[in-house]
Amino acid sequence: MSDVLLQVRNLHAQYGPTKVLHGLDFDVKAGGITTILGANGAGKTTTLRAVCGMVKTQGEVVLGGERIEGKATENIVRMGVAHVPDGRGTFLNFTTEENLRMGAYTRKDRAEVALDYERMYTYFPRLKERRRQQAGTLSGGEQQMLAVSRALMLRPRLLLLDEPSFGLAPLVVQEMFEIFKAINQRDRISMLLVEQNASLALKLADHAYLLETGRVVISGTSESIRNDESVRRSYLGY
Amino acid sequence: MDLLIHQVLSGLATGGIYASVALALVMIYQATHEVNFAQGEMAMFATYLAWTLLQAGLPYWVAFFITVIVAFVGGVVIERVIIRPVENAPILAVVTVFIGLLVIFNSVAGWIFSYTIKPFPSPFPEQPLFGNAYLSSHELGSMGITLVLLLMLFVFFRFTPLGLAMRAAAQNPVSSRLVGVRVGWMLALGWGLAAAIGAIAGMMIAPVVFLEPNMMGGVLLYAFAGALLGGIDSPGGAVVGGFLVGILENIVGAYLGTELKFTVALVLIVTVLVIRPSGLFGKIHVSRV
Numbered sequence: 221m222s223d224v225l226l227q228v229r230n231l232h233a234q235y236g237p238t239k240v241l242h243g244l245d246f247d248v249k250a251g252g253i254t255t256i257l258g259a260n261g262a263g264k265t266t267t268l269r270a271v272c273g274m275v276k277t278q279g280e281v282v283l284g285g286e287r288i289e290g291k292a293t294e295n296i297v298r299m300g301v302a303h304v305p306d307g308r309g310t311f312l313n314f315t316t317e318e319n320l321r322m323g324a325y326t327r328k329d330r331a332e333v334a335l336d337y338e339r340m341y342t343y344f345p346r347l348k349e350r351r352r353q354q355a356g357t358l359s360g361g362e363q364q365m366l367a368v369s370r371a372l373m374l375r376p377r378l379l380l381l382d383e384p385s386f387g388l389a390p391l392v393v394q395e396m397f398e399i400f401k402a403i404n405q406r407d408r409i410s411m412l413l414v415e416q417n418a419s420l421a422l423k424l425a426d427h428a429y430l431l432e433t434g435r436v437v438i439s440g441t442s443e444s445i446r447n448d449e450s451v452r453r454s455y456l457g458y
Numbered sequence: 459m460d461l462l463i464h465q466v467l468s469g470l471a472t473g474g475i476y477a478s479v480a481l482a483l484v485m486i487y488q489a490t491h492e493v494n495f496a497q498g499e500m501a502m503f504a505t506y507l508a509w510t511l512l513q514a515g516l517p518y519w520v521a522f523f524i525t526v527i528v529a530f531v532g533g534v535v536i537e538r539v540i541i542r543p544v545e546n547a548p549i550l551a552v553v554t555v556f557i558g559l560l561v562i563f564n565s566v567a568g569w570i571f572s573y574t575i576k577p578f579p580s581p582f583p584e585q586p587l588f589g590n591a592y593l594s595s596h597e598l599g600s601m602g603i604t605l606v607l608l609l610m611l612f613v614f615f616r617f618t619p620l621g622l623a624m625r626a627a628a629q630n631p632v633s634s635r636l637v638g639v640r641v642g643w644m645l646a647l648g649w650g651l652a653a654a655i656g657a658i659a660g661m662m663i664a665p666v667v668f669l670e671p672n673m674m675g676g677v678l679l680y681a682f683a684g685a686l687l688g689g690i691d692s693p694g695g696a697v698v699g700g701f702l703v704g705i706l707e708n709i710v711g712a713y714l715g716t717e718l719k720f721t722v723a724l725v726l727i728v729t730v731l732v733i734r735p736s737g738l739f740g741k742i743h744v745s746r747v
Binding site: 293302312314325326 | 619629637639
């Protein structure tokens with residue numbers, strides 16, 4: 221079996237008494253991009269939160285050979301997992317730059333961190349213009365770019381993305397997904413992408429899982445799912 | 459006119475102490491969205507600790523630093539042991555815990571040290587510095603100490619990574635965890651700092667009002683008024699508010715009589731909350747949905 225970075229087996233998750241995930245199994249290969257698709261309420265966001273330890277879980281979550289279920293979020297992050305949450309999670313009262321600085325909080329290599337600021341600004345020039353502006357005054361699209369940049373400042377080995385296309389203009393989405401492809405290929409950052417926009421996700425990812433009310437109903441390579449007309453029609457709507 | 463100058467300058471001296479306690483209140487408010495009503499009693503208890511060390515014969519500044527450090531550690535412990543379990547509890551539960559702490563510290567201090575007032579020494583000389591007629595050495599000295607303290611805190615929060623992390627943890631604990639910040643420890647650190655600030659304030663005010671378990675009641679009231687006036691979510695505002703309240707207290711005391719000093723503070727609190735709850739400098743945060 222080739223290198224599997226994230227292995228999830230029989231994952232159950234609940235918010236208080238409400239069970240949301242019912243025994244999920246999925247993998248993210250090292251250097252690969254896996255996408256989780258599904259309608260609203262299928263449990264996609266909960267899945268990412270479960271990987272990060274943000275909700276109560278049962279089951280197995282294995283990152284690079286180590287069991288991480290039950291660990292505190294901040295400790296999972298320190299193992300190299302960066303999560304771009306739904307709602308972006310921007311530090312609204314901080315400047316753009318301070319948000320990026322927080323992204324690099326756990327890193328000790330100051331020279332490399334400085335290089336990474338510049339790298340984010342080349343990916344997203346709009347952020348450079350607004351570096352000293354209060355982040356809460358940025359547009360939705362800019363905050364999304366900031367959220368992604370902040371996650372990348374960690375130099376993660378696994379990047380969790382929760383609907384990064386949400387609320388963005390199509391052209392911006394295209395640019396962003398090209399950046400994702402670039403960093404995946406160049407820096408070998410593995411990604412777990414949650415998306416409602418199935419066609420977009422299937423173009424980027426190599427593997428896909430389809431969730432329906434907390435269960436995996438279809439899984440396979442994105443190519444096989446793209447080419448399966450019945451799946452596309454009944455589940456993905458195109 | 460001479461009286462006015464004297465009152466203003468004297469007001470700045472006590473205002474510095476109110477500003478420090480107001481800052482401690484704001485720090486905890488920013489992190490927990492609750493006002494720590496026990497702040498004054500914790501400071502009083504720390505001052506009693508200093509008194510005990512002085513009675514044991516330790517030199518003043520040694521006792522001072524030991525007290526500050528013990529207060530810091532105490533604050534951290536209180537947050538981890540007492541506050542953390544009620545982190546996500548409804549507001550009423552948290553307020554009850556704060557009031558419980560207030561009562562416990564007050565009663566235990568009275569029990570251990572009795573309620574008779576005790577004199578507390580000032581580290582500054584008896585004679586006014588430079589022979590000036592306006593400020594005693596203690597007033598000048600405590601102004602100096604509180605200004606240094608406030609400056610150190612400003613530099614810490616504004617320019618150090620840990621200060622940034624503490625502000626982040628207060629502002630958005632979920633996102634802070636997502637960048638690896640240990641939010642629980644940031645809160646504990648905040649409590650430690652607030653307790654240390656309170657200890658310093660207590661040791662500066664005790665020579666003036668004499669040491670007894672209810673010593674900090676008035677100070678807390680003024681600090682609270684100052685924090686509200688300046689803006690409960692603005693550290694800079696809280697400091698300015700503290701100084702303003704100090705001056706106001708003295709002017710009211712001189713021109714309207716000392717019976718009305720507390721009343722004026724309470725009136726100020728209500729007025730601010732009714733007219734402009736965000737205070738003079740409370741930031742209006744813009745956030746896009």
